[in-house]
Amino acid sequence: MDGIINYFSSLNPAVFASQLPGNIAQGIIWGLMALGVFITYKLLNFADLTVDGSFATGGAVTAILLINGVPIWPATLIALAAGILAGLVTGFLHTVLGIPDILAGILTQIALYSINLNIMGKANLPISYRNYTLILSGSNIGRAIIVGLSFAVVVIGLMYWYFGTEQGSTIRSTGSNPAMSKAQGININAAKVIALALSNGLVALSGSLFAQYQGFSDINMGRGAIVIGLAAVIIGAVIGEAIFRKRANFIIKLTFVIVGGILYYISMGIVLWLKMPTDDTKLFTAVIVAVFLAFPYLKNKSKNSFKRVAKENKKTLNREEKADA
Amino acid sequence: MLEIIDVYKTFNPGTVNEKKALNGVNLKLNDGDFCTVIGGNGAGKSTTLNAIAGVWPVDSGAILIDGEDISALPEHKRAPYLGRVFQDPMTGTVADMEIIENLAIAARRGQKRGLSWGVKKSEREEYRELLKQFELGLEDRMSSKVGLLSGGQRQAITLLMATIKRPKLLLLDEHTAALDPKTAAKVLELSDKIIEENNLTALMVTHNMKDAITHGNRLIMMSDGKIVLDISGEEKKKLTVEILLQKFEKASGSTIDNDRMLLGD
Ligand SMILES: Nc1ncnc2c1ncn2[C@@H]1O[C@H](COP(=O)(O)OP(=O)(O)OP(=O)(O)O)[C@@H](O)[C@H]1O
Ligand SMILES: [Mg+2]
Numbered sequence: 001m002d003g004i005i006n007y008f009s010s011l012n013p014a015v016f017a018s019q020l021p022g023n024i025a026q027g028i029i030w031g032l033m034a035l036g037v038f039i040t041y042k043l044l045n046f047a048d049l050t051v052d053g054s055f056a057t058g059g060a061v062t063a064i065l066l067i068n069g070v071p072i073w074p075a076t077l078i079a080l081a082a083g084i085l086a087g088l089v090t091g092f093l094h095t096v097l098g099i100p101d102i103l104a105g106i107l108t109q110i111a112l113y114s115i116n117l118n119i120m121g122k123a124n125l126p127i128s129y130r131n132y133t134l135i136l137s138g139s140n141i142g143r144a145i146i147v148g149l150s151f152a153v154v155v156i157g158l159m160y161w162y163f164g165t166e167q168g169s170t171i172r173s174t175g176s177n178p179a180m181s182k183a184q185g186i187n188i189n190a191a192k193v194i195a196l197a198l199s200n201g202l203v204a205l206s207g208s209l210f211a212q213y214q215g216f217s218d219i220n221m222g223r224g225a226i227v228i229g230l231a232a233v234i235i236g237a238v239i240g241e242a243i244f245r246k247r248a249n250f251i252i253k254l255t256f257v258i259v260g261g262i263l264y265y266i267s268m269g270i271v272l273w274l275k276m277p278t279d280d281t282k283l284f285t286a287v288i289v290a291v292f293l294a295f296p297y298l299k300n301k302s303k304n305s306f307k308r309v310a311k312e313n314k315k316t317l318n319r320e321e322k323a324d325a
Numbered sequence: 326m327l328e329i330i331d332v333y334k335t336f337n338p339g340t341v342n343e344k345k346a347l348n349g350v351n352l353k354l355n356d357g358d359f360c361t362v363i364g365g366n367g368a369g370k371s372t373t374l375n376a377i378a379g380v381w382p383v384d385s386g387a388i389l390i391d392g393e394d395i396s397a398l399p400e401h402k403r404a405p406y407l408g409r410v411f412q413d414p415m416t417g418t419v420a421d422m423e424i425i426e427n428l429a430i431a432a433r434r435g436q437k438r439g440l441s442w443g444v445k446k447s448e449r450e451e452y453r454e455l456l457k458q459f460e461l462g463l464e465d466r467m468s469s470k471v472g473l474l475s476g477g478q479r480q481a482i483t484l485l486m487a488t489i490k491r492p493k494l495l496l497l498d499e500h501t502a503a504l505d506p507k508t509a510a511k512v513l514e515l516s517d518k519i520i521e522e523n524n525l526t527a528l529m530v531t532h533n534m535k536d537a538i539t540h541g542n543r544l545i546m547m548s549d550g551k552i553v554l555d556i557s558g559e560e561k562k563k564l565t566v567e568i569l570l571q572k573f574e575k576a577s578g579s580t581i582d583n584d585r586m587l588l589g590d
Pocket of ligand 1: 336337344345346364365366367368369370371372373532
């Protein structure tokens with residue numbers, strides 16, 4: 001009993017509140033990454049695991065360029081280009097060599113681990129705001145939130161425009177109905193490669209910003225990225241649907257991916273604040289994603305369940321029997 | 326117009342599942358021919374249409390459209406010549422895109438798809454007029470997702486998509502088979518109308534002999550991966566189910582014992 005009281009009295013709401021802005025900033029940066037996952041997972045219907053590697057590539061390229069005297073903006077853009085390249089490789093493995101989607105992504109991801117190590121020369125490179133001019137940094141969280149949101153606005157605007165164009169429409173139709181797309185003259189392989197390239201470019205950009213935020217690039221910083229990205233996409237979709245019902249348009253859906261990223265980081269913040277062991281954070285991530293993935297399914301199932309039919313029929317049949325008697 | 330020269334196709338060659346689906350198909354369609362295709366299960370009707378569409382390469386033989394050999398082109402590069410409606414109403418449209426977006430994708434068949442808007446403002450009016458002719462009320466639901474529509478409505482939209490950009494050849498593969506009789510009749514009537522108004526060349530597979538007889542100016546029957554009957558002109562006009570059955574027995578040396586080859590109602 002004393003233990004529980006001690007535990008709760010040791011939880012300080014002020015600590016949680018003080019950590020909240022940091023959670024939000026990280027949530028926005030990872031939300032950008034999740035927008036990349038949204039392109040492949042939601043639009044292209046392609047489970048792309050390249051992202052664990054390309055996220056770290058974004059950080060690695062940015063760090064090594066900064067250290068070699070390249071200014072931050074070019075360094076960030078080159079990181080983005082490196083991500084595009086990674087996406088092209090997965091696209092090549094899948095469309096030209098016929099390797100199934102998940103496997104193609106895993107192969108690139110594994111290859112990127114070595115490539116990222118080669119880029120950085122070691123497992124960890126510090127890029128402190130004290131030594132370099134950065135686009136954003138964890139030392140100034142308020143500014144990081146504003147810069148992160150600006151990126152989000154620009155990226156969402158570009159995505160809204162692009163996926164409304166003729167070319168962007170081919171990606172959506174390829175993901176949703178490849179047979180129809182081919183019958184309408186769409187080169188579905190080209191559509192897949194473009195989507196993978198754009199997605200991983202965005203993921204690498206997010207990786208670059210995250211390395212800048214935390215002040216170092218690390219070979220393992222992308223580990224489990226796909227799960228965090230999916231978490232943001234799915235949490236965002238569930239919450240967005242709860243608020244807007246079926247009426248959410250494309251821009252709202254994109255915005256809620258960022259919201260999903262923020263909510264994910266806040267829930268991780270809560271987990272840490274409750275003093276759960278940090279070793280278990282991946283476990284909590286998995287649980288959170290599983291819950292949100294299961295939610296739409298279970299909700300639908302409860303509406304369309306056999307048990308419910310049985311129950312209601314029993315009621316009406318009973319009523320009729322009584323009326324007959 | 327369309328010329329199929331000695332086309333062969335075997336599925337799963339060298340395995341226990343080996344299936345000679347096309348055994349030397351030869352066919353020449355003239356401009357404006359509306360040709361119905363009948364034959365029992367597994368006769369090779371769908372396989373013939375798929376060979377034309379380029380779903381996979383044929384083993385041997387050539388397929389020419391307006392004198393140009395298209396047999397080496399992948400599916401999406403043949404699409405500019407072809408309009409296709411499938412048996413399954415789900416196949417021809419993208420469920421989670423709006424009606425108008427589906428039509429806009431089809432209207433760009435064979436064009437380069439660049440960075441201009443996927444649906445231009447002027448297109449809305451144009452499509453509204455086209456949809457109005459169907460009398461299905463779809464013109465007022467152009468921003469609805471296609472997934473919300475019934476099978477018949479989706480098939481009507483697929484038909485419009487197949488012809489919105491005039492194809493050199495329209496391929497209809499049992500496109501009314503999955504619909505209830507009333508809707509099927511409506512979609513068939515629409516097909517007739519569109520083919521006639523645009524003077525299209527068309528191949529229509531059906532398992533309903535009566536439909537095959539009453540529609541089009543030409544009829545072919547397939548059996549065992551070959552075309553065994555080819556009837557056109559006056560002969561086609563005078564055709565009845567009885568005559569057709571007799572002709573089939575003579576041509577193939579067997580009787581029709583196939584549940585799916587309906588004799589019509
Ligand atoms: N992709 C494929 N792989 C393997 N076998 C196939 C394939 N497509 C068709 N076949 C086989 O080829 C034969 C011809 O099939 P096809 O679909 O052309 O028949 P059909 O005349 O359209 O018959 P139905 O009236 O049943 O639609 C069948 O035995 C079929 O099982
Ligand atoms: Mg068939």
